[in-house]
Amino acid sequence: xxxxxxxxxxxxxxxxxxxxxxxxxxxxxxxxxxxxxxxxxxxxxxxxxxxxxxxxxxxxxxxxxxxxxxxxxxxxxxxxxxxxxxxxxxxxxxxxxxxxxxxxxxxxxxxxxxxxxxxxxxxxxxxxxxxxxxxxxxxxxxxxxxxxxxxxxxxxxxxxxxxxxxxxxxxxxxxxxxxxxxxxxxxxxxxxxxxxxxxxxxxxxxxxxxxxxxxxxxxxxxxxxxxxxxxxxxxxxxxxxxxxxxxxxxxxxxxxxxxxxxxxxxxxxxxxxxxxxxxxxxxxxxxxxxxxxxxxxxxxxxxxxxxxxxxxxxxxxxxxxxxxxxxxxxxxxxxxxxxxxxxxxxxxxxxxxxxxxxxxxxxxxxxxxxxxxxxxxxxxxxxxxxxxxxxxxxxxxxxxxxxxxxxxxxxxxxxxxxxxxxxxxxxxxxxxxxxxxxxxxxxxxxxxxxxxxxxxxxxxxxxxxxxxxxxxxxxxxxxxxxxxxxxxxxxxxxxxxxxxxxxxxxxxxxxxxxxxxxxxxxxxxxxxxxxxxxxxxxxxxxxxxxxxxxxxxxxxxxxxxxxxxxxxxxxxxxxxxxxxxxxxxxxxxxxxxxxxxxxxxxxxxxxxxxxxxxxxxxxxxxxxxxxxxxxxxxxxxxxxxxxxxxxxxxxxxxxxxxxxxxxxxxxxxxxxx
Amino acid sequence: xxxxxxxxxxxxxxxxxxxxxxxxxxxxxxxxxxxxxxxxxxxxxxxxxxxxxxxxxxxxxxxxxxxxxxxxxxxxxxxxxxxxxxxxxxxxxxxxxxxxxxxxxxxxxxxxxxxxxxxxxxxxxxxxxxxxxxxxxxxxxxxxxxxxxxxxxxxxxxxxxxxxxxxxxxxxxxxxxxxxxxxxxxxxxxxxxxxxxxxxxxxxxxxxxxxxxxxxxxxxxxxxxxxxxxxxxxxxxxxxxxxxxxxxxxxxxxxxxxxxxxxxxxxxxxxxxxxxxxxxxxxxxxxxxxxxxxxx
Numbered sequence: 001x002x003x004x005x006x007x008x009x010x011x012x013x014x015x016x017x018x019x020x021x022x023x024x025x026x027x028x029x030x031x032x033x034x035x036x037x038x039x040x041x042x043x044x045x046x047x048x049x050x051x052x053x054x055x056x057x058x059x060x061x062x063x064x065x066x067x068x069x070x071x072x073x074x075x076x077x078x079x080x081x082x083x084x085x086x087x088x089x090x091x092x093x094x095x096x097x098x099x100x101x102x103x104x105x106x107x108x109x110x111x112x113x114x115x116x117x118x119x120x121x122x123x124x125x126x127x128x129x130x131x132x133x134x135x136x137x138x139x140x141x142x143x144x145x146x147x148x149x150x151x152x153x154x155x156x157x158x159x160x161x162x163x164x165x166x167x168x169x170x171x172x173x174x175x176x177x178x179x180x181x182x183x184x185x186x187x188x189x190x191x192x193x194x195x196x197x198x199x200x201x202x203x204x205x206x207x208x209x210x211x212x213x214x215x216x217x218x219x220x221x222x223x224x225x226x227x228x229x230x231x232x233x234x235x236x237x238x239x240x241x242x243x244x245x246x247x248x249x250x251x252x253x254x255x256x257x258x259x260x261x262x263x264x265x266x267x268x269x270x271x272x273x274x275x276x277x278x279x280x281x282x283x284x285x286x287x288x289x290x291x292x293x294x295x296x297x298x299x300x301x302x303x304x305x306x307x308x309x310x311x312x313x314x315x316x317x318x319x320x321x322x323x324x325x326x327x328x329x330x331x332x333x334x335x336x337x338x339x340x341x342x343x344x345x346x347x348x349x350x351x352x353x354x355x356x357x358x359x360x361x362x363x364x365x366x367x368x369x370x371x372x373x374x375x376x377x378x379x380x381x382x383x384x385x386x387x388x389x390x391x392x393x394x395x396x397x398x399x400x401x402x403x404x405x406x407x408x409x410x411x412x413x414x415x416x417x418x419x420x421x422x423x424x425x426x427x428x429x430x431x432x433x434x435x436x437x438x439x440x441x442x443x444x445x446x447x448x449x450x451x452x453x454x455x456x457x458x459x460x461x462x463x464x465x466x467x468x469x470x471x472x473x474x475x476x477x478x479x480x481x482x483x484x485x486x487x488x489x490x491x492x493x494x495x496x497x498x499x500x501x502x503x504x505x506x507x508x509x510x511x512x513x514x515x516x517x518x519x520x521x522x523x524x525x526x527x528x529x530x531x532x533x534x535x536x537x538x539x540x541x542x543x544x545x546x547x548x549x550x551x552x553x554x555x556x557x558x559x560x561x562x563x564x565x566x567x568x569x570x571x572x573x574x575x576x577x578x579x580x581x582x583x584x585x586x587x588x589x590x591x592x593x594x595x596x597x598x599x600x601x602x603x604x605x606x607x608x609x610x611x612x613x614x615x616x617x618x619x620x621x622x623x624x625x626x627x628x629x630x631x632x633x634x635x636x637x638x639x640x641x642x643x644x645x646x647x648x649x650x651x652x653x654x655x656x657x658x659x660x661x662x663x664x665x666x667x668x669x670x671x672x673x
Numbered sequence: 674x675x676x677x678x679x680x681x682x683x684x685x686x687x688x689x690x691x692x693x694x695x696x697x698x699x700x701x702x703x704x705x706x707x708x709x710x711x712x713x714x715x716x717x718x719x720x721x722x723x724x725x726x727x728x729x730x731x732x733x734x735x736x737x738x739x740x741x742x743x744x745x746x747x748x749x750x751x752x753x754x755x756x757x758x759x760x761x762x763x764x765x766x767x768x769x770x771x772x773x774x775x776x777x778x779x780x781x782x783x784x785x786x787x788x789x790x791x792x793x794x795x796x797x798x799x800x801x802x803x804x805x806x807x808x809x810x811x812x813x814x815x816x817x818x819x820x821x822x823x824x825x826x827x828x829x830x831x832x833x834x835x836x837x838x839x840x841x842x843x844x845x846x847x848x849x850x851x852x853x854x855x856x857x858x859x860x861x862x863x864x865x866x867x868x869x870x871x872x873x874x875x876x877x878x879x880x881x882x883x884x885x886x887x888x889x890x891x892x893x894x895x896x897x898x899x900x901x902x903x904x905x906x907x908x909x910x911x912x913x914x915x916x917x918x919x920x921x922x923x924x925x926x927x928x929x930x931x932x933x934x935x936x937x938x939x940x941x942x943x944x945x946x947x948x949x950x951x952x953x954x955x956x957x958x959x960x961x962x963x964x965x966x967x968x969x
Binding site (some may be wrong): 354357358411413477479480481486 | 730748839840841842858860863
């Protein structure tokens with residue numbers, strides 16, 4: 001005979017405000033099989049859990065229903081409590097009267113009635129729950145890190161230094177990410193390359209890191225502890241084993257007019273190129289969309305130019321190289337794909353608008369974005385660190401910086417703050433002042449958001465010591481008048497329109513996730529927001545985990561992040577990964593499908609519908625060892641407990657543990673519909 | 674023959690008769706019949722919507738309701754202010770069902786569905802760009818035009834439905850290119866002409882207008898093209914005052930887009946009302962109307 005205990009939680013005001021919890025407990029008390037029913041302000045608190053434990057011990061409960069929040073929130077808490085009192089944890093169930101009831105209703109009477117109904121169905125279910133045992137599965141103790149920017153580099157090094165192998169995948173020819181493009185970094189003004197490139201070399205030389213540069217994740221199968229990842233190694237058209245990185249091929253290439261991605265279009269590169277001198281790996285790549293030989297091949301013409309191959313003394317150029325697919329087994333995945341800057345005049349939240357046409361980006365050569373300014377200020381940049389404007393190569397004496405271009409603008413589809421711009425604009429004004437002593441930097445800002453260690457001091461320094469002029473307001477239009485740019489705006493502090501001359505305008509554009517992030521997120525089965533930023537599992541308590549177990553997130557692919565934040569997140573993912581790899585076996589919930597051999601007819605409908613490929617064939621033999629039948633078998637390590645097989649099986653011979661047909665039917669019946 | 678509703682508004686029956694004449698001639702040449710909204714009334718521009726939201730919406734809505742009753746699917750409002758008021762009224766009612774219900778009550782038109790599309794001349798011509806191109810008899814070869822949008826033709830995007838970029842529009846240039854003309858790149862395409870301050874603060878209008886015209890000239894334009902009676906009046910009629918105050922030298926003809934298109938379609942200048950301008954249009958008509966004469 002069932003002896004069920006019901007525990008109704010007020011969740012402070014969260015449930016108590018709309019649901020009469022005492023009445024719910026009262027109503028449940030009279031149900032057949034219920035021997036204990038109480039309500040309490042905070043059931044998840046220590047005294048609350050004690051109530052559950054005590055009742056199990058004193059009243060000999062055979063099942064527990066906690067009417068409170070979503071099982072996502074506290075199922076684990078109460079199952080642990082039940083287990084502590086000697087009850088099998090899977091005999092404890094949550095009735096969700098918060099997310100499914102109190103939060104979404106206003107009428108107290110109706111909400112209370114609904115809460116009673118929800119709890120009643122769970123009582124009927126728990127009566128039929130069977131004790132279950134957690135499943136132990138082996139863990140492949142290797143990690144995959146996607147993205148070779150500073151976040152990916154940090155995560156890979158931390159995991160590898162922690163003693164586990166790492167596979168690092170980077171889609172560009174070199175690792176380094178956006179940080180390698182930066183001149184100096186806030187708030188200390190240390191050289192970005194100087195602190196980054198040693199880390200890049202460390203990655204390359206680390207015995208436990210396998211680097212796949214110029215590669216992309218093709219597909220992901222499996223589950224936590226047991227992922228099988230296919231990686232596309234894009235054809236560089238250069239044999240990595242033969243190439244010694246001498247650079248003769250890049251010198252020989254006749255097509256030298258390709259806009260360099262690394263220089264943000266401010267410099268040129270050949271069709272066979274190394275993105276920047278400190279690239280890791282130091283291997284050239286043929287850009288087939290720009291190489292004369294491949295362009296000719298695309299038109300069906302014979303190969304003409306082979307200058308790079310002729311220049312190569314190692315015979316490393318391989319025009320016939322194909323993309324290769326490699327498979328790696330890993331137990332955890334870190335997503336660190338980073339960001340791109342908002343492309344002004346090309347994308348907005350709405351397809352029919354281009355966004356900021358009034359600033360003339362793309363038509364006025366001296367209107368550039370923040371990343372382009374980094375390249376102008378960088379010693380390794382196209383101007384060797386001199387601030388020279390693109391149109392005529394003259395040194396600009398008046399530079400105007402505009403903050404919040406795209407960011408915080410719902411009309412452009414980006415209502416969020418990009419976080420890094422206030423700081424990098426302050427940095428830009430300083431770098432400019434250090435290089436052009438008689439120059440005047442002017443900044444148009446909405447607010448100065450400089451929260452961070454030493455950050456506010458940094459922006460104050462830009463204003464008070466380095467002479468940057470900060471104007472609170474927006475710019476409405478920029479146009480060209482001869483050699484100067486006219487900047488028309490509004491000073492909202494003095495309440496006056498402003499018209500000023502500028503030689504160079506720098507737009508602090510919004511941070512957006514990398515293109516293709518949605519496709520990658522779908523391969524990994526992790527959720528993302530409407531901008532494409534990967535969602536963390538919990539915004540406060542699980543900031544580096546995702547909706548899929550074993551997949552973690554670091555850096556600017558989760559939200560706009562600066563370097564210290566990205567590095568901190570990356571180290572956090574590494575500690576999560578190393579924690580996961582601490583033991584050889586992993587515990588999993590036993591809510592998996594089980595096939596009844598005696599009933600299974602071997603039609604394998606379940607195999608065809610299973611989205612996880614968990615259904616296998618099993619031979620049933622007689623005493624003589626002869627195969628008499630072939631039946632379905634669900635691999636508990638692969639099964640995700642979705643229940644599709646159960647719904648499909650014509651002979652009702654497969655059941656999901658914890659969610660059997662009988663349990664679900666009784667739940668429905670309890671509603672008296 | 675295609676059919677389009679027509680809301681002329683006060684300007685096209687008064688100060689901007691040439692806009693009305695040229696439009697009717699142009700659309701007739703493009704085999705589109707123009708059907709004026711029966712018993713149309715004021716759009717309420719400039720004052721009604723400042724007096725109260727309901728009045729500002731209901732006044733234009735009366736015209737939309739009449740157009741709907743006439744079975745018109747789309748209405749051309751050539752005046753930028755009329756267009757803005759009509760389109761804004763439609764947009765507001767779309768967004769706010771309570772307001773729409775109130776307007777139906779005020780108008781005593783229970784059956785009003787708010788289903789009429791409101792378009793300005795840019796939209797109408799761009800919709801028919803292929804037809805327009807095919808109808809060109811006298812390509813406006815080498816004519817450098819400054820396309821002047823002003824404030825309301827492409828803004829705000831919520832009201833215009835975003836048919837063109839509100840900050841970097843291109844539809845008028847596209848149309849002018851189809852006519853064979855060469856649009857110049859200039860800076861003052863979206864600046865304010867001074868609008869209704871023309872009478873109350875004419876020095877402001879002279880300052881704003883002369884800045885626009887000077888910039889057009891600096892960019893090499895031979896003619897400024899507009900699709901708004903207010904803009905036209907401020908830029909055409911006020912040129913004498915601009916010269917008087919030393920804000921402008923020489924003359925810059927200002928043509929309605931419909932006049933320019935009419936010329937390219939070979940329509941006689943007189944039919945297009947080109948003789949009604951304050952600034953003589955001879956510098957343009959002499960180049961293209963002679964050829965038009967041959968076409969007949």
